[in-house]
Amino acid sequence: MSWLGTWLGVVNDVMLQRPHTWHLYADPKRACKWSAVEGKTFVVTGPTSGIGTTTAETLALLGAKVILACRTVSRGEELVKAFEAREKKEKGKYGRGVKCEVMHLDLDSLDSVRAFASALNAREIPIHCLINNAGVFDMSGAHRFTSDGHEQHYGTNYLAPALLSLLLLPSLKRAGASLREFDEAFSYTSYGRSHDSGPARIVFVCSKLHEFSHGVDLEDANFVNRKYGARAAYAQSKLAELLFVRELERRLGVNDDGVDVNTGEKALVRSLAVHPGNIITGVVRTLPKFVQVAYKIIMSNFLLTPAEGARATLWAATRDEALVDDYGASTGIAPYFTSDCRARPPSKHARDDDAAAALWAKTLETLDLPADFDPKSIGAREEKLAKKQAAAAAKLKARQVRGS
Numbered sequence: 001m002s003w004l005g006t007w008l009g010v011v012n013d014v015m016l017q018r019p020h021t022w023h024l025y026a027d028p029k030r031a032c033k034w035s036a037v038e039g040k041t042f043v044v045t046g047p048t049s050g051i052g053t054t055t056a057e058t059l060a061l062l063g064a065k066v067i068l069a070c071r072t073v074s075r076g077e078e079l080v081k082a083f084e085a086r087e088k089k090e091k092g093k094y095g096r097g098v099k100c101e102v103m104h105l106d107l108d109s110l111d112s113v114r115a116f117a118s119a120l121n122a123r124e125i126p127i128h129c130l131i132n133n134a135g136v137f138d139m140s141g142a143h144r145f146t147s148d149g150h151e152q153h154y155g156t157n158y159l160a161p162a163l164l165s166l167l168l169l170p171s172l173k174r175a176g177a178s179l180r181e182f183d184e185a186f187s188y189t190s191y192g193r194s195h196d197s198g199p200a201r202i203v204f205v206c207s208k209l210h211e212f213s214h215g216v217d218l219e220d221a222n223f224v225n226r227k228y229g230a231r232a233a234y235a236q237s238k239l240a241e242l243l244f245v246r247e248l249e250r251r252l253g254v255n256d257d258g259v260d261v262n263t264g265e266k267a268l269v270r271s272l273a274v275h276p277g278n279i280i281t282g283v284v285r286t287l288p289k290f291v292q293v294a295y296k297i298i299m300s301n302f303l304l305t306p307a308e309g310a311r312a313t314l315w316a317a318t319r320d321e322a323l324v325d326d327y328g329a330s331t332g333i334a335p336y337f338t339s340d341c342r343a344r345p346p347s348k349h350a351r352d353d354d355a356a357a358a359l360w361a362k363t364l365e366t367l368d369l370p371a372d373f374d375p376k377s378i379g380a381r382e383e384k385l386a387k388k389q390a391a392a393a394a395k396l397k398a399r400q401v402r403g404s
């Protein structure tokens with residue numbers, strides 16, 4: 001019965017997603033809080049296709065610095081040219097160009113993730129948001145493995161982005177600390193306020209299909225000793241993402257009010273998840289060509305465009321309402337947004353704290369991280385330095401405001 005309920009829920013989500021999202025503007029820029037974008041740095045994985053392309057382009061056109069984390073660098077470079085052309089077309093001579101940078105990242109390899117994170121951390125720049133968008137859903141049914149030997153959905157959709165998130169914490173904390181310091185300095189005046197009071201964010205692009213998984217099989221996450229199925233493997237990887245988002249928040253010390261339980265201050269880094277909707281993208285690329293064409297023709301009446309599908313991600317990445325709703329109430333620990341940009345609870349299995357803790361322990365072991373790896377203590381040096389710099393910048397700004 002629960003199986004039937006899940007299927008009915010998914011069919012309902014596909015068929016009724018247009019009416020459910022009627023209140024949103026089609027333009028993905030309208031999903032963003034603009035002041036939380038301009039001048040900030042975003043890392044977007046998988047920007048070379050589908051939702052990721054629109055997400056990266058929207059942020060770039062609104063003035064963010066966007067690091068395009070691509071497995072094929074030349075495709076990323078072509079993308080930058082396309083964004084530049086679009087910006088020129090939209091803004092003409094008033095345009096300032098886009099600030100994009102392409103970096104190599106192959107989620108098929110944990111070494112590639114380590115190299116990417118270490119290159120980025122070494123630059124000592126703040127990362128305001130990491131968008132874990134890249135993902136695979138190999139509908140061909142082939143049981144494939146990453147170069148590290150993990151089942152491809154589990155490895156690419158879950159393990160590699162989890163590692164990336166943990167390794168980038170120092171850069172994320174640098175951003176979170178400087179936003180908080182700057183905002184505190186101006187809490188009594190509207191002058192000079194950054195109006196983008198953080199925290200830094202990690203956004204996982206998950207899927208409603210996580211509901212098909214009733215738990216991550218920690219003894220056989222790679223489907224070696226059980227029957228393999230693409231849907232089961234994809235669903236498990238998306239459930240793992242949601243459990244990780246939840247446990248990461250808890251380990252960062254975030255409570256249900258979005259506050260750091262240890263300091264009582266606003267958390268420096270938050271972790272959120274979205275189900276972007278059901279979208280026409282390259283996600284069906286592993287099916288035979290004629291099936292892809294038929295799928296696109298039949299489903300185009302129901303499916304969202306990539307621009308519409310990027311809205312939930314952009315909302316979660318930039319909006320205050322993603323953390324505190326219209327009535328001032330916290331959206332809770334590990335908020336999860338559906339394609340209508342509304343916070344909804346994920347499946348009960350994704351809210352299982354014991355399962356989240358067990359997955360965390362297994363993940364650290366699999367990723368060769370120490371069992372006592374503590375996200376709270378990571379990035380303490382960066383946090384201190386960023387606070388100092390932001391306090392000095394706030395002082396300077398205050399002097400300028402008084403002098404003007």
Ligand SMILES: NC(=O)c1ccc[n+]([C@@H]2O[C@H](COP(=O)([O-])OP(=O)(O)OC[C@H]3O[C@@H](n4cnc5c(N)ncnc54)[C@H](OP(=O)(O)O)[C@@H]3O)[C@@H](O)[C@H]2O)c1
Nearest residue numbers: 046048049050051106107108134135207278279281282283
């Ligand atoms: N489309 C939907 O209906 C839907 C629904 C729910 C959730 N989602 C989720 O949304 C996210 C984006 O999906 P999409 O529909 O936009 O898919 P897509 O068009 O297939 O794009 C996937 C992106 O991920 C990148 N990628 C795949 N494997 C990678 C790897 N090993 N290393 C680095 N990058 C890799 C791809 O790079 P290349 O261009 O180099 O292949 C591409 O840029 C995924 O996480 C997906 O699970 C999609």
